Amino acid sequence: MNWDIVSNYWQLYLQGALTTFRISISAIICATLLGYFVALMRLSSFRLLNGISFIYVWVFRGVPLMLTLFWIYYATPFDIKLTAFVAGLVAMSLNSASFKSEIIRAGLMSVDKGQLEAAESVGMNPIQKMVRITIPQSVRLITPPYINNCVIMLKESAQVSIITVPDLMLAAQRAYNSTYSVAETLGVAGAVYLTMTSLIMLLQTFIEKKLRMNKK
Known part of the structure; x- marks a missing residue:
């Protein structure tokens, strides 16, 4: 292991890791809302609403993220030119939202209809039912698949390097182009990705413990 590569390119890796973190967190937030x-x-x-949403989920669940990246970065209509970072963020958000929507939908459907009818009978409006009944109960169900999807998003963010977003993967590629040391350059990138995904999984464990404690 040539540790000189690590010491000489740590700033490049750090900047790449920060970009990966920024685009991943931003995409997670946007994908969750959408x-x-x-x-x-x-x-x-x-x-009409049901049909539009069905087509959206069908398309973006079936189309690879890489194709979406190329389409948004190189083939946006009306001569709209997005920066590489924004194009990557939009592509990741659209792709992930199609999966997150199904996770969230399953959670919302898991709530007992009897409880919703009871809430309505005591005068709760739709927003109150959503905030007090539906969301608290559905969160327990959707937390594991939701966070698993976030881990997948962070790993798949490496694909934005193909449209020149200066993320962690592109940093590793640049370090390799200067050193031609495959094991070291990719090994450092892999270690950083593993660290970030491990932190998300630790967060998942913490949240699940909190939810179990609150349930008791």
């Missing part, structure tokens, strides 16, 4: 509204559309009794 996924929630898509889930509500899927549960809607209006056929």
Whole structure:
């Protein structure tokens, strides 16, 4: 192991890791918000909303992230030119929201209808029912698959390097182009990715323990 590579390129890796963190967290937030509204559309009794959301989920669950990245970065309509970071963020958000919407929809559907009817009978409006009944109960169910999807998002963020987003993977590629040392350059990147995903999984364990304690 040539540790000189690590010491000489640590700033490049650090900048790449920060970019990976920024784009991943931003995409998780955007995908969660979009996924929630898509889930509500899927549960809607209006056929138009239901149909639009179904087509959206069908398309973005079936199309690879890499294709979406290329399409948004190189083929946006009306001559709109997005920066590499914004294009990567949009592509990741659209792709992940299609999966998160199904996770959220399953959680919302898991709530007993009897409880919702009881809440309505005591005068709760739809927003109160959502905040007091539906969301607290569905969170326990969706937490494991939701966070697993976040881990997948962070790993798949490496694909944004193909449109020149200066993320961790691109940092490793640049270090390799200068040193031609495969094991060291990719090994450092792998260790950083593993550290970040491990932190997310530790967060998942902490949240699940809190939810179990609150349930008791």
